[in-house]
Amino acid sequence: MKTVKHIFILLLTIFAVSCGVSEEGDGSYPAKVKISGKLNDLPDGTKVVLYTIQRVGGKKNVAETTTDASGKFTLKYTVPKIGLYTLNIGNQAEELLVLEGKDLTVANAKVGYKISGSKENEQLTELKQMYDKYSEKGNVLQQEYASSENKEEVLKKFQALQTEQKVAVEEMLGKLNGAYVSLVALNFIQDKDGSFDAISKSIEKLEQNFPQDSLVMEVAKAYNAKKATVVGAEAIDISLPSPEGKTVTLSSLRGKYVMIDFWASWCRPCRMENPNVLRAYNHYKSKGFEVYGVSIDRDTEAWKQAIEQDHITWSQVHDAGGVVAAEYGVEGIPFTLLLDKEGKIIAKNLRGDDLDKKLAELLGK
Known part of the structure; x- marks a missing residue:
């Protein structure tokens, strides 16, 4: 079933079993609930399985039952707290649902099944x-x-x-x-x-x-x-060690247009972009442009070797534990932010010609 398949894949990337207090219920947990229905065109003994959605391992079977000859089933479960689950019916369809302290009803729909019984599921x-x-x-x-x-x-x-x-x-x-x-x-x-x-x-x-x-x-x-990285926000200050072990702060570059460049030696797109950054840096550094490279390499020697191989001459610091990358919400690299002279973000992820055009606009050709 297309809807659930795509939604389920999306959810597996971030969702975990979780806790909370439902606005609808009385907030009393754990709560015993029933999920029941009468479904058409299912053979006697069709398995109905309730899964929690988990961050690690995908999903977990927490309750199951089977349909009778008329397609009826009742599944009972004790809900620890409100959360997101899926209901697998005969291994043919899997419906996403919200479980809280309310009984739910499953019925045939034009596509798949409809789950009702609470405002959340509506x-x-x-x-x-x-x-x-x-x-x-x-x-x-x-x-x-x-x-x-x-x-x-x-x-x-x-x-x-x-x-x-x-x-x-x-x-x-x-x-x-x-x-x-x-x-x-x-x-x-x-x-x-x-x-x-x-x-x-x-x-x-x-x-x-x-x-x-x-x-x-x-x-x-x-x-x-x-x-923290929305255009217009002031960039969080960074204080990390250089290849020589000297602490270099982002704020020390105030007064220049600065591109923060999150990268790593093992990141092929980063390495492919480095020549473009080098060209822009060499052209605009005398006009007030600086690059502040933040490596998330765990291997310090691999980082230093990449600096040498790619002829990097701009400021470089090492975020070995990824703490700064997490503060900046970096989900993938390369990830860049262009700052104005006051340290405010004015553009994101400018690469190649786009970086050149923006710098020409700010600093002249």
Whole structure:
């Protein structure tokens, strides 16, 4: 089933079994709940399995039952705290659901199954439908792109669809008003920088509604790190050792345009970009441009060897434990931030010609 397959893959990347207090229930946990239904076209003895979604190991079987000859089943489970689960039916369909202190009903739907019995799951159904809607529109455009002679025109349609989806998800986040399923909706946002205001408001609501929930705290921590790199924010100061063991601070470069460059010797895209950075650095350093390279190498010698091999002459420091990278919300490298003379972020991830164009705009050719 397309909806659940794609949503489930998204969730496995960050979701864990977690705790909180539901707005709907009385907050009394553990809570005994029943999930029941009468499903069509299933053979007697079809297995129905409830899984928790976990960060490590994917998912875990926590309860199971089987259908009778008429397709009826009842599954009982004691919910420790509100959380995200999946219900696997006959190994053919897997539905995402929210479990809290409420009994749920499963019924046949046009596609897959519908789970009802709580506001959270009604909202989740709406999210799934929205996800399917934009997935199918995207699939149609992919087919059109493959056969089109005017691919630029189709790319414009893709961009328009992305904008439409962005607006729809932001509106949905506002409507959810901090419901637990907001965690699912947040995964639908591709341009997190572009939707940061909507994301921040949603996370603030989640933290108010579920202050002790480990997943909410984890997601909030990740987005707070991203907040540190939003264009317009003042860059967090960095103080790390150079190859010679001397401490070099980012703030020591104030008064210049500075590019923070997170990289590593083992990162092929980083190494491929280094010649472009070197060219820009050599051209603009006399005009007030500096690069502050932050290596996340664990192997100090490999880092030093890469510096020599790539003819790097700009400031280099070593973030061996990845502490600074975590503070900056770095999820992948290369990752760069361009700062103005006051240390404020003015651009992100400029590479190749884009970096040259921006520097020419700021410092002249």
